Amino acid sequence: MTASSVSRRRLARGTLSRQGIVEAALGLLDEEGPEALTFARLGSALDASTTAVYRHFSSRDEIIVALAEELDRISLDGYEPAEDWRDSLRDLAWRAWRTASEHPAAASAAMHRTTRGVHELRAVDAVLEAVHQAGLRGEETAMSYAVYAHLVLSVCCQHATRLVSMATEGEEGWVQVYHPTDPAAYPYAVQAAAHLLAIDHAEVFRRQVELVIGDIEARAGRAQA
Amino acid sequence: MTASSVSRRRLARGTLSRQGIVEAALGLLDEEGPEALTFARLGSALDASTTAVYRHFSSRDEIIVALAEELDRISLDGYEPAEDWRDSLRDLAWRAWRTASEHPAAASAAMHRTTRGVHELRAVDAVLEAVHQAGLRGEETAMSYAVYAHLVLSVCCQHATRLVSMATEGEEGWVQVYHPTDPAAYPYAVQAAAHLLAIDHAEVFRRQVELVIGDIEARAGRAQA
DNA sequence: ACCTGAACACCGTTCAAGT
DNA sequence: ACCTGAACACCGTTCAAGT
Numbered sequence: 318m319t320a321s322s323v324s325r326r327r328l329a330r331g332t333l334s335r336q337g338i339v340e341a342a343l344g345l346l347d348e349e350g351p352e353a354l355t356f357a358r359l360g361s362a363l364d365a366s367t368t369a370v371y372r373h374f375s376s377r378d379e380i381i382v383a384l385a386e387e388l389d390r391i392s393l394d395g396y397e398p399a400e401d402w403r404d405s406l407r408d409l410a411w412r413a414w415r416t417a418s419e420h421p422a423a424a425s426a427a428m429h430r431t432t433r434g435v436h437e438l439r440a441v442d443a444v445l446e447a448v449h450q451a452g453l454r455g456e457e458t459a460m461s462y463a464v465y466a467h468l469v470l471s472v473c474c475q476h477a478t479r480l481v482s483m484a485t486e487g488e489e490g491w492v493q494v495y496h497p498t499d500p501a502a503y504p505y506a507v508q509a510a511a512h513l514l515a516i517d518h519a520e521v522f523r524r525q526v527e528l529v530i531g532d533i534e535a536r537a538g539r540a541q542a
Numbered sequence: 543m544t545a546s547s548v549s550r551r552r553l554a555r556g557t558l559s560r561q562g563i564v565e566a567a568l569g570l571l572d573e574e575g576p577e578a579l580t581f582a583r584l585g586s587a588l589d590a591s592t593t594a595v596y597r598h599f600s601s602r603d604e605i606i607v608a609l610a611e612e613l614d615r616i617s618l619d620g621y622e623p624a625e626d627w628r629d630s631l632r633d634l635a636w637r638a639w640r641t642a643s644e645h646p647a648a649a650s651a652a653m654h655r656t657t658r659g660v661h662e663l664r665a666v667d668a669v670l671e672a673v674h675q676a677g678l679r680g681e682e683t684a685m686s687y688a689v690y691a692h693l694v695l696s697v698c699c700q701h702a703t704r705l706v707s708m709a710t711e712g713e714e715g716w717v718q719v720y721h722p723t724d725p726a727a728y729p730y731a732v733q734a735a736a737h738l739l740a741i742d743h744a745e746v747f748r749r750q751v752e753l754v755i756g757d758i759e760a761r762a763g764r765a766q767a
Numbered sequence: 768a769c770c771t772g773a774a775c776a777c778c779g780t781t782c783a784a785g786t
Numbered sequence: 787a788c789c790t791g792a793a794c795a796c797c798g799t800t801c802a803a804g805t
Contacts, residue, residue: 328771330769331769356799367771369770369771376798377799430707441728442729449730459737459738460749462738464750471693471700472693474696478654482656502667503664503666506667508670509670513684515684518688520685524757525693528689529750552789552790553788554789555787556787557789580779581779593789593791594790596781597789770804770805771803771805773800773802775800777796778795778797779795780796781792783792784790784792786788786790
């Protein structure tokens with residue numbers, strides 16, 4: 318009674334689509350982790366042959382890029398700029414964080430990729446709009462965009478990777494690190510061990526995002542003065 | 543006259559070592575990119591059989607973790623705390639950036655991993671020492687450590703990944719993004735296109751690091767007052 | 768036009784056999 | 787104790803054949 322042995326009928330001609338394949342890939346990654354994204358698993362999840370997906374994607378890498386676009390789409394779904402540009406940047410940052418938290422295997426594999434797609438472009442435009450609304454212009458807008466966007470994407474991507482490795486290896490580890498063979502050589506690490514284990518990663522991200530927002534605020538104030 | 547067909551003699555008993563294997567792996571990644579790290583390539587680079595490495599590492603993943611430790615070792619080589627804690631944090635940040643720039647394929651694959659090793663511990667201790675020197679204590683030290691360390695590692699890891707994909711695909715891409723089919727829908731992106739293409743990623747990193755240092759400074763001042 | 772099934776080169780890993 | 791070579795299961799990809 319395995320899933321792959323149930324239906325052996327030939328698939329109708331137009332059953333498969335890029336969007337359907339991407340959704341199946343995302344479901345596979347969500348439920349079975351990063352190793353699950355293979356043409357064989359994807360095929361049987363779609364009740365299709367191992368090679369059917371090649372009609373719609375020319376390589377595994379192209380599926381990863383499509384997944385990145387799908388994560389952008391999910392993140393931005395329902396987004397509207399806030400009245401205050403600070404709230405727009407907060408909203409966008411936490412949307413990325415939430416997507417990474419809810420789809421860690423997909424985010425870990427895809428979030429660092431440039432898609433050149435429409436949803437990525439929407440995200441870029443949304444951040445630039447907020448920075449523009451803050452009062453920055455020209456080159457300064459681009460720099461602040463990059464400071465914000467690189468930080469948010471990098472940290473969320475790493476957060477996703479951490480969630481995946483926690484699911485795979487079990488627990489955070491680190492324990493060994495803070496019981497080194499020669500504790501006297503690493504006094505600060507030994508002393509901070511308990512606090513480091515108790516760190517709230519979301520709170521760390523919040524502080525990082527607020528730092529960038531504060532910086533944009535300061536630069537905008539200077540520009541107006 | 544391929545490299546693998548030259549020497550076919552059996553390797554002496556103690557020729558292979560963990561450090562030698564790690565160095566060969568790093569060389570392979572540096573010279574041939576992320577696809578080059580396979581047991582077969584590693585074996586022939588070491589003039590050994592495909593499976594010889596298994597005597598020293600029990601899986602491919604264990605090699606990746608050892609590479610992460612090696613990158614920590616390379617980064618910290620010769621590090622001494624500066625008089626001013628700000629310069630210590632700057633030094634540590636740019637060491638990570640330089641390592642990511644010089645070994646992009648290895649950094650992209652390994653830099654996000656926790657090693658539980660001695661060089662990672664040295665790095666943690668060095669950052670904590672600087673934050674302590676700034677004047678923070680207890681939980682606040684741990685939080686500021688995390689804000690700094692997560693940012694530096696995440697951004698450098700993403701920088702490495704970007705370098706790898708530039709080498710693979712050629713050029714930054716993005717061009718397509720900033721010539722969208724419907725430019726009117728993304729006015730801010732279209733307007734900022736030229737500036738976005740001209741962004742200096744090192745300057746972005748510099749600003750991110752200075753933001754965190756400024757934040758630690760402000761918190762330390764508040765704590766003392 | 769789209770899906771299937773056989774086939775190929777490659778990869779991580781295991782294990783019995785050599786020295 | 788450490789290295790080799792055959793073997794296995796799996797994976798991405800290609801391609802001729804079906805409908």
